Amino acid sequence: MFSKACEYGIKATIFIAIKSYEGVRVSPKEIAKEIDSPEAFTAKILQALVRHDVISSLKGAYGGFEIAKDRIPLVKLADIVNAIDGDAIYNGCGLGLHKCSETHPCPVHDKFKAIREGLKDMLERTSLEELALDIKSGASFLKV
Amino acid sequence: MFSKACEYGIKATIFIAIKSYEGVRVSPKEIAKEIDSPEAFTAKILQALVRHDVISSLKGAYGGFEIAKDRIPLVKLADIVNAIDGDAIYNGCGLGLHKCSETHPCPVHDKFKAIREGLKDMLERTSLEELALDIKSGASFLKV
DNA sequence: TTTAATTCGGATATTTTTATCCTTTTTATT
DNA sequence: AATAAAAAGGATAAAAATATCCGAATTAAA
Numbered sequence A, B: 001m002f003s004k005a006c007e008y009g010i011k012a013t014i015f016i017a018i019k020s021y022e023g024v025r026v027s028p029k030e031i032a033k034e035i036d037s038p039e040a041f042t043a044k045i046l047q048a049l050v051r052h053d054v055i056s057s058l059k060g061a062y063g064g065f066e067i068a069k070d071r072i073p074l075v076k077l078a079d080i081v082n083a084i085d086g087d088a089i090y091n092g093c094g095l096g097l098h099k100c101s102e103t104h105p106c107p108v109h110d111k112f113k114a115i116r117e118g119l120k121d122m123l124e125r126t127s128l129e130e131l132a133l134d135i136k137s138g139a140s141f142l143k144v
Numbered sequence C: 001t002t003t004a005a006t007t008c009g010g011a012t013a014t015t016t017t018t019a020t021c022c023t024t025t026t027t028a029t030t
Numbered sequence D: 001a002a003t004a005a006a007a008a009g010g011a012t013a014a015a016a017a018t019a020t021c022c023g024a025a026t027t028a029a030a
Helices: A004-021 A028-035 A039-051 A077-085 A109-125 A128-136 B004-021 B028-035 B039-051 B077-085 B109-125 B128-136
Strands: A056-058 A064-066 B056-058 B064-066
Touching: A004 A028, A004 A039, A004 A064, A004 A077, A004 A128, A028 A039, A039 A056, A039 A077, A077 A109, A077 A128, A109 B109, B004 B028, B004 B039, B004 B064, B004 B077, B004 B128, B028 B039, B039 B056, B039 B077, B077 B109, B077 B128
Parallel strands: none
Antiparallel strands: A056 A064, B056 B064
């Protein structure tokens, strides 16, 4: 459903949020260990998330990745997905037609529309905050 | 959402169904032209569909691909997707955890479950017959 | 039985995605 | 100002997905 890059990006952002609640910045090494991902590749994804203002970073000694506490409830899953995979998931045609529309629909246009909208809705409604709190409470897990 | 291979497979199967209603077999060349796909790659996908008994083929002169008329209403979108992309869409974890389950869920486990089940349901309910009839009636399109 | 038309299957090429490595830039501390 | 720690960014490598090519096997018809 999502690319590997996006999977890592979501898990990394959740971990950064948890650490940011504690007021500590984290390194790609620490993140990769926690979410069980390749470190260098994860670092690249973090760069993309910074560029898209999902998270922020501080270079140099005592630097690392963080996210402002007051932004955590405002960041939605959709923001993370969008920063990494773009909006193809919502907007692209299910069968790859270049000009798929109501007036020139692909064979699965309507059937997919419902699924897509459900997905879009879920991504836009789900906040980083609730995902992070579930991890903190032990209700969900970032690896294995 | 789906792989290119799967997109081609779905469109190819629909076209084969339409031609099979007319009692004529079709070649990869004709199919590729009709669905706007790379011919040789499409041929490989057709082989996979034959191996999984979604469609059937006849080698040699006057051969080609076809699907028995009485099977058209029985074949579901899910059969085509399964033959090409497997069942990762329904069963894999949304965030790539190896052991994602009710008792050890990833952060988006429940939210994805709903989407997944909607998708699965749709794929299992949608028949090749209705897709083919929509193309025949001009209600939907296979290319552009 | 020969021929022509066709799918099948293996080998290979290209492109995209995933992953790694190394140098440069930035920054807090000493 | 010097130093050490860290992200940024570019170059490269490996793996997977997409795509092409060609010879072998099969088949219907002449």
